Structures are given as C-alpha cells and as structure tokens.
Amino acid sequence: MRLGSALEGNLTEVLARERGDLADRLRAGVTEASTGLKQELRGQVTGAGMGERLARTWQDKIYPARHKQTLGPAALVYSKAPEIVRAFDEGMTIRSRDGFFLAVPTEAAGRGSGGKRLTPGEWERGHGQRLRLVYRQGAPSLLVADNARLDGRGVARANVTRSRTGTYTRLRGRTTVPIFILLPQVTLPKVLDVARAEKRALDTLYRTVARAVNGGGEAD
Numbered sequence: 001m002r003l004g005s006a007l008e009g010n011l012t013e014v015l016a017r018e019r020g021d022l023a024d025r026l027r028a029g030v031t032e033a034s035t036g037l038k039q040e041l042r043g044q045v046t047g048a049g050m051g052e053r054l055a056r057t058w059q060d061k062i063y064p065a066r067h068k069q070t071l072g073p074a075a076l077v078y079s080k081a082p083e084i085v086r087a088f089d090e091g092m093t094i095r096s097r098d099g100f101f102l103a104v105p106t107e108a109a110g111r112g113s114g115g116k117r118l119t120p121g122e123w124e125r126g127h128g129q130r131l132r133l134v135y136r137q138g139a140p141s142l143l144v145a146d147n148a149r150l151d152g153r154g155v156a157r158a159n160v161t162r163s164r165t166g167t168y169t170r171l172r173g174r175t176t177v178p179i180f181i182l183l184p185q186v187t188l189p190k191v192l193d194v195a196r197a198e199k200r201a202l203d204t205l206y207r208t209v210a211r212a213v214n215g216g217g218e219a220d
Contacts, residue, residue, distance in 0.1 A: 022212060023069040027062065029208025034060040034075035037201035041077070041194065048088070048191035057081040077201075091190030101182040103143065109179045110155040120180055129158055131179055143180040150177065 038060045045055040057080040064070055079085045087094070096102050103120050112118045112126070120131055120143055131143040148156045156177040 019071070020069055023071055023073075025212035025215075026071060026209065027069075027073045029212045030073045030075050030205065031062055032208050033201050033205035034062065034077055036204055037077045037197055040197045040200065041079075041192075044192050044197065050088070050191075054081060054084065057085075085192065085194070087188050089190065089192040089194045091188055093185055093187045095185045101141070101184060102186055103180040104183055104186065105180055106178050107154050108145075108150060108156040108177045123179060127156075127158055133182075134178075141182040142178045143182065145177045145179050147174045148177045149174060 038058050041058045042055040045058070046052060058077065059080065060075055060077045063074045063076070086092075094102065105117050105123075109118055109123055112122060118126070124130055127145070129145055129148075132146055134142040134144050136142065145156050148158060151157050156179060
C-alpha cells in the first residue's frame, strides 16, 4: 500500500469539499447583501410615495448560475427604469425639448393604454375634442376641455349622449375641465439615496464574506 498516494488522495478530497463549502458560504453572503440592497431601494421608492410598480423595477442577479461553484461570486442590482430612478436620485430639472412648455396632465386627463400618461395630442385624438389654451398671468397656463363632465373617477369625458336619432350635447353637468398644466420646466426633488444604500450593502458584504471565511462563525 502506498501511504503517500492514499494521503494525497484523501487531502485532495478534503480540500475539494472545503472549497465547495466555502463557495456556498460566499454565495450566500453575496446573496444576502444583494437582496438587502434590492429591498432597501424598493423601500426608498415606496417610502417616497412612488408606488409598488416603480419599486419592483429594482431587481438583482447572482453570478455565476446556481449550479456552478466559484470562490468569486458576484451580484448585480439594477433598475428596469434607470432614467426615472436617476432623476429622483439626483433631483433633475426637466425642460421641454423644443423650448416651449411641458404639458403636465392632471388627474382629469386619465391614462392611456398600459397606464401611460397622455400627451395633449393623444388626449385630443382619443376624445375627439380640441383643447383650449387658457393663459394665466403670474400662474401656469392651462389646456382645458370645454363642455366636459367628470366621471366617477374624476376623469374628463365628453358631455354628449348618443341615441338612435343622433348625438347631442347635454346641458346638465357640463363644465370646463383643466386637462394639462403648462410649465416651462419641472424640478424633481431628490427623494432617493442610492449611494447610501450601496454603502450599507457593502458593509453587509464585508461582514458576510468575513463570516464565510471564518467557517460560518461571526467575524471579529
């Protein structure tokens, strides 16, 4: 029996097993840090009142794939709406591309397909009605819909009734409804702090990696 060969074989097996255990602990540490970062960023979005839909655009991925072991796992935390996130993380000022006005829809404008915000042109085409400009000195001007009514959700509708004999305008309930507010620019407040969340995630990562190297025990 060759003791040297037996010892070498056993040592190789032990080292491979230890390497696999360490790889699993490192992956778990990276996963803990990335999940924490994703959840904190989602919490910032909902805490700022921007809703679950935008919050869920924050996603994370762990590399490599689950069935592959490595001592260098990595994580990517990203948003599927990076432009919106950056705007509220930096506090941008948005101006119209053509130098005119930004048309900010009111609640009465409603939404387009998929919950998309409407432009004045889209609103007019969808409702078959022209909007009228109301200039207000010292205050934002408006695009309004004349002879309209508000439905139960507060969305403007054409104040007409259709019958077999034709379409006619009802006198009751008609009003002038502001559909868009015209602004030269809009300044978005800084309500997100991605850098702070990243720092907290790195602190977590250092702690979890040290714990993994120490065999799963707490780092000194």
